[in-house]
Amino acid sequence: MKKIYMHYDMDAFFASVEQRENPELRGIPIAVGHGIVTTASYEARKFGVKSAMPVAAAKKLCPHLKLVPVRKNYYGKVGREIQQLILKITDKCEFASIDEGYIEITEFVKNRDEKYIERFVEGFRKHIYKNIRLTCSVGIGFSKVSAKIASDINKPNSYFIFRNREHFLSYIMDKNLSIIPGIGKKTRELLGLFNIRTVSELYKIEKKELVKKFGSNRGEYLYNVIRGQQFSEIDNNRKRQxxxxxxxxxxxxxxxxxxxxxxxxxxxxxxxxxxxxxxxxxxxxxxxxxxxxxxxxxxxxxxxxxxxxxxxxxxxxxxxxxxxxxxxxxxxxxxxxxxxxxxxxxxxxxxxxxxx
CATH class of the missing domain: 3.30.1490.100 (DNA polymerase, Y-family, little finger domain)
Known part of the structure; x- marks a missing residue:
């Protein structure tokens, strides 16, 4: 049986936690950080404020930006509360960080009907909000990679479902390579030297050429991931190196x-x-x-x-x-x-x- 994966991503997590805790911060542009923006609320992002931006530059874009100190220990506590909620649903989960993770939901949507999947997704998001009072964005796919890409499509506070591999391919084909997890800035710069900047341009390159340029593991990943052929299982016991x-x-x-x-x-x-x-x-x-x-x-x-x-x-x-x-x-x-x-x-x- 083909598996179905869900990726959840808490919306503007640090900033949302601060807005949850302090009603005066709700609905206004805020940035969590000191010297450098760690997370910006969606109200601040409308002005162009982004993570890793110097605070001075952020305030030029948004003069009325409210700066909030970072409380990483507290965010970690909230993140663990979210993880415990998920573990009560299933142990087929892999937490990528305190505010995002993967869940295999095959057993919950056995009939694979899209409306049934939608009901599960809505139920999951409501369950998180009811208990944590924070919103999350969700993506559904046939692999972890496709689910992660899907969760970014309708942010914030919504979801997107890739029905199958063909649906996935039609969506990504005209996009910049930055949409693909695992194709970072350095790899994109190297590909750019060969005028390869979009998924469709990379799609034309044969596997042997990618292996020659990037090595066996990296080359095969680049070839497979844009064809919807990159699969990895949920790993909840992996040892970090x-x-x-x-x-x-x-x-x-x-x-x-x-x-x-x-x-x-x-x-x-x-x-x-x-x-x-x-x-x-x-x-x-x-x-x-x-x-x-x-x-x-x-x-x-x-x-x-x-x-x-x-x-x-x-x-x-x-x-x-x-x-x-x-x-x-x-x-x-x-x-x-x-x-x-x-x-x-x-x-x-x-x-x-x-x-x-």
């Missing part, structure tokens, strides 16, 4: 203090994710990309694995301060890798001799 967070700025960032504040926010977010799963990381890698598209990474391996904000931040800041160039930044991010379930490091023979 790393955690990462990065932002791409809409314009070159030259404010070193704003960059340092962004690194602090990323360290807090990574610390939260590690603690949520009871994990620790030993290697902290800084990633930075400049306006000329040159990208650099700097890694630091800690003596002991950690999930503490300050220890992640200190390692990232050490990497950052060692950079010669700290202006004209277009992207900055942190990755924590070498993930373990314990922060206890086994002593070597030499270590034990030192403690005798």
């Amino acid at each position: 790393s955690y990462a967070h990065e932002v791409t700025f809409n314009q070159s960032m030259n404010d070193i203090f704003a960059l340092e504040e962004e690194l602090r926010e990323q360290s807090e977010k990574l610390s939260y994710r590690l603690k949520e799963y009871g994990e620790f990381g030993k290697t902290v890698t800084l990633k930075i990309r400049y306006a000329n598209f040159l990208t650099y990474t700097r890694a630091k391996t800690l003596k002991n694995p950690t999930n503490k904000t300050e220890e992640i931040l200190n390692a990232a800041m050490e990497n950052f301060r060692n950079l010669k160039k700290k202006d004209e930044v277009r992207l900055i991010g942190i990755q924590v890798s070498s993930i373990t379930k314990s922060n206890i490091v086994q002593l070597t023979f030499n270590d034990m001799e030192k403690h005798d």
